Amino acid sequence: MWFIKNSITRKNLMALTGLFLCLFLVIHLLGNFQLLLPKEEARLQYNLYSDFLSNNILVKLISYGLYASILIHTLDSIYLTIKAKKAKGSSYVKDNRGRASKWYSRQMMFLGSIVFAFLVIHFKDFWFVYKFGTLPLDTNGNKDLYGLVLVSFENLWYVLLYGFAILSLGFHLLHGFFSAFRTIGLYNPKYNSIIKTVGIVFAIAITFGYFIIPFYMYLID
């Protein structure tokens, strides 16, 4: 069963799901930028937007893809980590191999685990409550997700938790973005240097973008 055991194939899946999740990060961020509007305008628009997302059939389909991507990305990473551990054999007494690479490129599993743990919290606090919990309605009759967000970010420790998770995500992207392109076979030196730059810009932009929202919400309340 080559498609299960072969690590290039598994890496391909990781890369493709990773890139799909990158795309999602952009869309999610753009949507969340509505939180930065003046308070009451933001409430109505954000709740409307959330309502649209949860009822549109196309968005629904994409969201299944999203869940699948997260699952595959996670399972593959576990599989490959176990495989690498086996391949490594015994460890070195003195180990300075790290001088040849960036720390975050070696800690993708660790960074990814933080992001995953964060996702669980994030889903529980917002997605689950929105879907299955009871929320008050806004003046348009939509569930008031905005209100929930506002309340959640009243706590400084919660804001800091988000900050930490987003920083981890940022480093994960800093390596993951260009690495994904390598894995699927982009080998032209020129395009590679472009992708590397794009990847850095992307990682910084996403980190910064997601960073300001919790802090903004904390400050306006």
Next chain:
Amino acid sequence: MEKEIHANIPEGDLKDKWSNYKAKAKLVSPNNRKKLDLIVVGTGLAGASAAASLAEMGYNIKSFCFQDSPRRAHSVAAQGGVNAMKNYQNDGDSVFRMFYDTLKGGDFRSREANTYRLAECSASLIDQAVAQGVPFGREYSGYLRNRSFGGVQVSRTFYSRGQTGQQLLLGAYQALMRQKEQGKVKLYTRHEMLDLVLIDGKAKGIIARNLDTGKIERHAAHAVILATGGFGKIYYLSTLAMGCNASAIWRAHKKGAFMANPSWTQIHPTSLPQSGPYQSKLTLMSESLRNDGRIWVPKAKDEKRPPHDIPENERDYYLERKYPSFGNLAPRDISSRAAKEQIDAGKGVGPLKNAVYLDFEHAIKEYGKDVIAERYGNLFSMYEKITGINAYKEPMKISPSAHFSMGGLWVDYDLMTNIPGLFAIGEANFSDHGANRLGANSLLQACVDGYYIAPYTLQNYLADQIQVEKPDIKHSAFEQAEADVKEQLNHFIQQKGNKTAEEFHREVGKILYDKCGLSRSEEGLKTAIAQIQNLREEYKTNLLVPGDVEDINSELERAGRVSDYMELAELMCIDALNRNESCGAHYREEFQTEDGEAKRNDKDFAYSSAWEWSGDASSPILNKEPLKFEYVQPTQRSYK
């Protein structure tokens, strides 16, 4: 008793001999080939190419090397290039010219027919290498590029930057691995051949030691091919790999194979100088550097100024001065000797005053740093790694060092030794280079022997072996050989003396370098022989080998190799002493022209010495193979 020697040169005109041979040689039909087993010892260019080619034909090959992978064989280290007669440069090259250059470069001491065949087959090698994916230097149009090399006036050298040997070897290695995958080759890495087994006078197998376990193994075959390279490492300090050795050919010699011209060792002019007593090897810098680098020494003795502060008029570009038409590209023997002359005259440079400058200042001015970097970039960075000096800014310091063995096992036109069924190819034999090898001819000879000659000539021998039973490893000859090998190994271990094999090796190497190196004299050689005999006696009682026989044991491996060097060293001196003339790399101080060049004596010494083992290292029997020159007239070699 001197024997008459037959080289079995085919009939016909020089240019027809090889085609005549091929037309008449006996063949083995494809379905019979799989019944025949062959042993190939060595996986360098000659060994790997022969093993791969023969396996492709259908023979069963057992391939041996002492390294951990066939790809490590020392062909890998050849830098500059490989010669071939393609005449792509339209500069007047031809097979005859290449043959003549090689013969003349070898100071008219090689066999015409063999040398001609080398030139004749050279073009096919480039075709083969390109088809294998060897990335040769190319023009922007996509055509192959050439560079010029020492000792010739045409550009016929093909190259892969400064790693030509590596690239050619990888081509051959990959061909070998392809046959391994197909089951036609069985690889025995980390195995060292310790004896040759003869049955009814024919080579029928070898005794090998598994270097990982120390176990002694017997291997039988219908023929044995030795492709074990040169023995320049006998000088201890040399450009060769640490493991290079003479053991396979020397043990074959002790079983009756003749050693031809053992004293002819090429001392390479452009290696890095020794920097201290701990030194284990001297690194070669490719001769191709001499294309663009200029060699000089200060005119004044004991010059203290750094090279940049020495003005042009106080520098002696001695090669350009002495040999204006070849200049810095004079052949290796001449360049080395000229360097030694300057160093001996006290004009050497560097902390130990043992080097000359190789300067790229002019070339960098003329072509720019980028062009020089593309041509020699890896050599410059290698130089910097070893010496810590940036050669773009400061001239390199180079000195002569032992490099290539022109001598080796005597072989006939078939590359078969005087023992039927024992073949020697590549540097392990003596055939093509006479008394001095031209640069970039070594890779060529190894490849041509392996790809194009051995596959034909072996068949010619094997055609008669189909009916012969495959030798049994239980045969008494195997038993005896194995017992002898074990006895020797035990003897090494049991001595428990005070000196390691390496210390003995350094001593014998020093004796040879001083007395049987760049220049030799009767007196010096006689002294050397006495010293070597003493050292050999000491080796029998005062050797220190730690560890066990049946275990991995590098010291024991070395002990065996040095033991063979102890005998070979004396033969080299005896050979040099016997040859009362100077030719090529063999420079006897008593025999020189008025201006100090080698003075040949064609009347008395137009022969190859084929030494026969008598049972005693000090009294070998000299057999002579007369060299007949029918197509060229030997002349005084002049590169002025």
Next chain:
Amino acid sequence: MVIHLKIWRQKNQHTKGYLESYTLNEVDAEMSFLEMLDSLNLKLAKQGERPVEFDHDCREGICGQCGVMINGIAHGPLKNTSTCQLHMRSFKDGDTIYVEPFKAKAFPVIRDLKVDRSGLDEIIAAGGYISVNTGQAPEANSILVSHEESESAFDSAACIGCGACIATCKNASAALFTSAKISQLAKLPQGQKESSKRTVDMVNRMEELDFGHCTNTEACQVECPQDISVLNIAQMNYEYNKAKLKS
């Protein structure tokens, strides 16, 4: 200068290894690292101890037989330099140097610092060649290869097969080694014909031999004595994906 050594000693694959301490009092800065080990071995032999087994041959950085971890770095502190090219001038008087073998599941220890790297040969045997028999080759200049293609193929072909990439990789991946051969041959017109088969066969062999996968940390290129580019790995992935999509 004085050098303290902590060297990995291990009798064979089946026994446990340990670090043994030695001190050398007269180390010359111009010595190569291996010459320093030679001097240790000479000392050990004279004391009646077993010298340290280590692999080496050409000692000019091209055969690929040498290679140890020096202070936890494959081939030691200099980048793109093999162990034999490393000189003691890279260390200071009084330094302690840890010397360990290359470690990976696919590289079992034979003794001390010697490891079995035959897996690399196996990967080449799986397909690292152009299937041309001796004698089949057409005239060399009938296959044109542009200067750039040839130079780029050379850059990949320069690999010396030492295994430092695997030793330094956190996943013990042989991706750099395998890809260097795949992309060398894929870059040349004469090698493209069987590129798909070659790539799939070599990649599969690499997997079977328990080498890990590549996560693009790029450490391998830093420690590679020939500075083989990590983009070769991307090309291997490309060739592999192309082959799989076509099949």
